[in-house]
Amino acid sequence: MRQGIFTVEENAPLTGRVRRLRLRGDPGPVEPGQFADLRIEGCFLRRPFSVCDAAENSLTLVYRVLGRGTETLAALLPGDELDVLTGLGRGFDLGLAEERPVLLGGGLGFTPLFLLARRLRERGTQVSVRLGFQSGDQALYEEAFRALGCETLVVTQDGSRGEKGLVTDFLPEEASCFYACGPVGMLRTLCEKAPCPGQLSLEARMGCGFGACMGCTVQTAAGPRRVCRDGPVFGKEELLWQTQV
Amino acid sequence: MADTSVELCGIRLTNPVIAASGTFGYGYEFAGLYDINCLGTFSFKGTTHKPRFGNPTPRIAEAPAGLLNAVGLQNPGVEAVISQELPKLKACFHKPVMANVSGFSVEDYVYTCSMLDQEPQVGWLELNISCPNVHGGGMSFGTDPAAAGAVVRAVKAVTTKPLIVKLTPNVTDITAIALACEEAGADGLSLINTLLAMRIDLDTRRPVLANGTGGLSGPAVFPVALRMVWQVARAVHIPVVGLGGVSSAEDLLEMMLAGATAVEVGAANLVDPYACRDIVLDLPRVMEKYGIEKISDIIGAAHG
Numbered sequence: 413m414r415q416g417i418f419t420v421e422e423n424a425p426l427t428g429r430v431r432r433l434r435l436r437g438d439p440g441p442v443e444p445g446q447f448a449d450l451r452i453e454g455c456f457l458r459r460p461f462s463v464c465d466a467a468e469n470s471l472t473l474v475y476r477v478l479g480r481g482t483e484t485l486a487a488l489l490p491g492d493e494l495d496v497l498t499g500l501g502r503g504f505d506l507g508l509a510e511e512r513p514v515l516l517g518g519g520l521g522f523t524p525l526f527l528l529a530r531r532l533r534e535r536g537t538q539v540s541v542r543l544g545f546q547s548g549d550q551a552l553y554e555e556a557f558r559a560l561g562c563e564t565l566v567v568t569q570d571g572s573r574g575e576k577g578l579v580t581d582f583l584p585e586e587a588s589c590f591y592a593c594g595p596v597g598m599l600r601t602l603c604e605k606a607p608c609p610g611q612l613s614l615e616a617r618m619g620c621g622f623g624a625c626m627g628c629t630v631q632t633a634a635g636p637r638r639v640c641r642d643g644p645v646f647g648k649e650e651l652l653w654q655t656q657v
Numbered sequence: 658m659a660d661t662s663v664e665l666c667g668i669r670l671t672n673p674v675i676a677a678s679g680t681f682g683y684g685y686e687f688a689g690l691y692d693i694n695c696l697g698t699f700s701f702k703g704t705t706h707k708p709r710f711g712n713p714t715p716r717i718a719e720a721p722a723g724l725l726n727a728v729g730l731q732n733p734g735v736e737a738v739i740s741q742e743l744p745k746l747k748a749c750f751h752k753p754v755m756a757n758v759s760g761f762s763v764e765d766y767v768y769t770c771s772m773l774d775q776e777p778q779v780g781w782l783e784l785n786i787s788c789p790n791v792h793g794g795g796m797s798f799g800t801d802p803a804a805a806g807a808v809v810r811a812v813k814a815v816t817t818k819p820l821i822v823k824l825t826p827n828v829t830d831i832t833a834i835a836l837a838c839e840e841a842g843a844d845g846l847s848l849i850n851t852l853l854a855m856r857i858d859l860d861t862r863r864p865v866l867a868n869g870t871g872g873l874s875g876p877a878v879f880p881v882a883l884r885m886v887w888q889v890a891r892a893v894h895i896p897v898v899g900l901g902g903v904s905s906a907e908d909l910l911e912m913m914l915a916g917a918t919a920v921e922v923g924a925a926n927l928v929d930p931y932a933c934r935d936i937v938l939d940l941p942r943v944m945e946k947y948g949i950e951k952i953s954d955i956i957g958a959a960h961g
Contacts, residue, residue, distance in 0.1 A: 413690065415931065451928065456875055457719050458928055481719075497930070619717040619724065620927040623686045625679065626702075626731045627717035629710070636710050636731060641686070 413499050413622055414440045418471060420492045423485075427550055429477040430520065431486055434470060435494065442466040444528035445503030445613055445645040448473060449621035451495040455481045458497065460621050460640070462524040462593070462613065471498065474523045474552070500621055501644050504528050504591050504611055506535070511588035514540040515562070516579050516602060518594020522553050524613050528591055533560045540584050541565070544594065548573025580605060600653045610648040614639050659941040660951040663697070665896055665919050666819030666844045668753055668780050670697035672940060673909065673952060676933045677900050677923035678703050678757035678783065678823075679728065683742040687926075688749035691934045697919060699933075700755035700783050701738075701746065704773065706765045708734035712790060713867040718856045723875025723902065724924060725854050727790045727868035730759050735769045743776060753780025755821070759788055763811045766798075774816040782818050784809065784843075787825030787850035789872045799825040799850075802837035809841035821845040821898060824889070826878075827853045831885050832892040839893045847898035847921060848889060849882045875924040876902045883915050890916020890957055906936050906943040913952065914959040 418437030425431050439448070442463055448471060449458040459481045465472035477486045488494070504524070509532055515525040522543050532539050539562040545551045547570045554574075557564040566574030567582055575582060580601045583590070590610035592602055599612045616639035619627030623641030630639055632650045637643065661672040676687075676699035683701050684693050693699070711731030718725040732738065746754065756773040760766035766784065773779050786799035786808060798804045809822055822838045824831060826849040835846055851872025856865040864870070882901020890897045899917030903909055904925035912920045925932035940952075949955055 413930070455719060456722060456924075456928060457717070457724055617715040617717055619726065620680075620930075622930060624682050624930070625717065625726065625927050626711065626728045627726060628714065629716075629728075629731055630714075631710060635733075 413497055415495065415497050418494050418496045420488050420490050420494065421470070422490065423488050426474065426552055430552065431475060431477065433473045433475065433485065435472070435496065436470055437496070438469060439466050439471045439498040442471075442499060442527070443503030444506070444531050445524045446499060446501045447621070447644060449497040449500055450485070452481045452484050454484055457619060458621055459485070460500070460618050464523040464526050465530065466527060471496070474520060476520055497621060501640055502642060504613070504645050506531060508589045508609060508611060509537055512538055512540065512584070512586050514542060514584050514587040514590045516542045516544070516583070516590055516592040516594070518544045518579055518598040519546070519550070521592070521594030521613070524593050525591060526553060526556065529557055529560050529562050533562065539563070540587065542567060542579045542582050544568070544579025544598070545573070546570065603648045603651065603653070606648070611645050612648065612651065613644045614646060616640070616644070659944040659949065660953075661940055661944070663919055663953050665898070666781060666821065668819070670919060672697045672937055673913065673919040674933055674937050674940070675699055675755065675898065675919055675921045676926060677921035678755075678785070680923045680926040683746045684750045684754070685745045685748070687930060690930055693750055694752060695937050696933055698752055698754055698780065699750075700757045700921065701742070702732055703730050703757045703759045703785055703788070704732050704735050704738045704769055705730055705759050706735055706769050708732065708737065715865060715867055716871070718865040718871065720854070720856065720873055720875065721877060723873055723877035724927070725856060725866060725871035725873050726851070727866045727871035729790045729868065730788060735772045739772060739776060743778065747778055754778050755781045755783050757783040757785055757823070759785040763808050766808050767811050767815055770812045771815040774818050779818060781845070782812070782816060782820050783847060784812060784820060784822045785850070787823050789825065789827060789851060789853045789870070790868060796825050796827060799834060800828050802833050805834050806837040806841040809838050809843050813842040819844040821847050823850055824848040825850045826881060826885055832888050835889045835893050839895050843895060845896040845898060846889060846893065847900060849878070849885050849901045852878055852881065874902065876904055878902045879908060883911055886912055886917050887915040887959070891960060904932060906939040909936060909940070910943065910947065910949070910955065913955050914957070916957040916960065918956055
């Protein structure tokens with residue numbers, strides 16, 4: 413974990429209430445699947461967001477405007493400054509992806525998968541991506557994943573773009589492992605259906621974001637674990653679904 | 658050079674800054690960020706006899722200038738705390754530490770306190786009779802003078818270390834509880850624990866917290882905490898540790914002027930992991946600004 417002051421470079425709408433925030437500043441080493449915790453004017457608690465992309469002097473987050481905190485965030489202009497904690501949480505284990513990983517995102521769940529896809533492609537791994545959205549007008553990052561060289565398929569519930577159905581219906585047969593992030597129902601279905609090992613990133617309402625307050629605990633096979641510190645990425649075998657819904 | 662040292666129940670602290678229980682883990686979570694030995698001390702996560710998962714989530718909610726929590730005393734139980742957490746704590750913190758203890762019966766408190774009393778690094782026991790987020794224990798001991806006195810007396814009978822009793826603000830007259838604890842043998846008091854509170858989600862029309870209610874902390878409660886420290890310090894003859902919304906060296910001085918011998922910092926740690934260190938670093942400057950050479954000189958000075 414490190415604390416830094418970042419400068420807003422871009423804070424632009426993507427679709428509907430979803431926006432992309434590009435920040436300039438040194439995030440330190442960032443593992444795919446880790447998150448950043450932003451101090452937002454007028455809010456007491458920080459707000460955690462998955463890191464969508466990171467480089468030496470930049471950090472990219474994709475967020476949906478949902479409440480007072482994200483409304484304030486949406487009003488930030490290029491040049492504004494933000495106090496950000498980076499390098500938080502346990503990210504995806506790239507070691508799982510020996511052969512043919514598939515990355516499955518539901519809605520904004522694609523965000524931590526983008527940096528993961530980038531890192532996997534840098535290692536020369538062949539990557540399949542399945543992006544699920546309610547409808548085509550909400551689809552995001554399809555071309556960005558393709559530009560990384562990922563075999564990419566969009567799935568929409570109403571069939572208005574790509575394949576019609578649920579992202580969990582399009583698990584490639586050749587997948588040797590999966591990485592996923594999305595709604596709890598999707599993650600649970602995936603764990604039940606996928607024959608291969610997998611890792612999942614959970615979402616939680618957090619207090620501190622760095623393991624101090626015990627606000628985001630989930631029950632796992634190994635006992636209570638903090639989503640912010642022991643996760644947000646957990647192995648398929650660690651999760652006990654009955655306590656998470 | 659400003660003298661920031663204070664003495665709390667016979668143990669010298671290099672400064673009066675204590676990280677509050679439940680906001681600082683077992684210390685090692687923060688030791689990766691800075692040398693936590695700069696603190697006066699800290700009170701580690703509330704410990705119970707048996708392991709506890711705590712309450713269902715959501716356990717945390719935003720509030721104006723603060724937060725609500727209903728964690729419900731999640732901890733691995735006293736045996737695991739001693740065998741697994743204290744060795745890790747010892748590796749990064751070399752001063753006497755405060756052991757925060759909670760329970761659901763007098764026997765629970767007695768058992769957990771007698772176990773932790775044997776740990777060399779434990780300097781003080783902080784008896785939490787004020788947790789608002791558990792049922793059938795916790796705060797129910799802290800809202801009745803007779804029950805508070807009984808648990809304090811029972812724990813004092815089996816322990817050797819200074820016993821600091823942590824009080825709840827959720828009472829009509831906090832001085833009645835404070836006096837009962839003093840009479841039962843408490844060596845010090847810490848106050849306040851969180852204020853019972855709630856938030857409702859307008860979309861779901863249900864409480865935000867799965868537990869329904871939770872405890873409010875943060876700057877929102879600071880003036881309430883300060884008032885109670887003032888009242889209790891006036892009523893008792895044992896040291897008082899002030900806490901509740903402290904987030905700056907200035908807040909700390911106010912608490913000490915109201916009668917606190919030392920000051921705990923809680924919610925501030927959750928939004929700024931460097932909060933305690935920054936208060937320690939800032940303290941000499943703020944003391945100089947207000948003409949304070951020796952911080953122990955100002956304890957209770959506001960009482961005139």
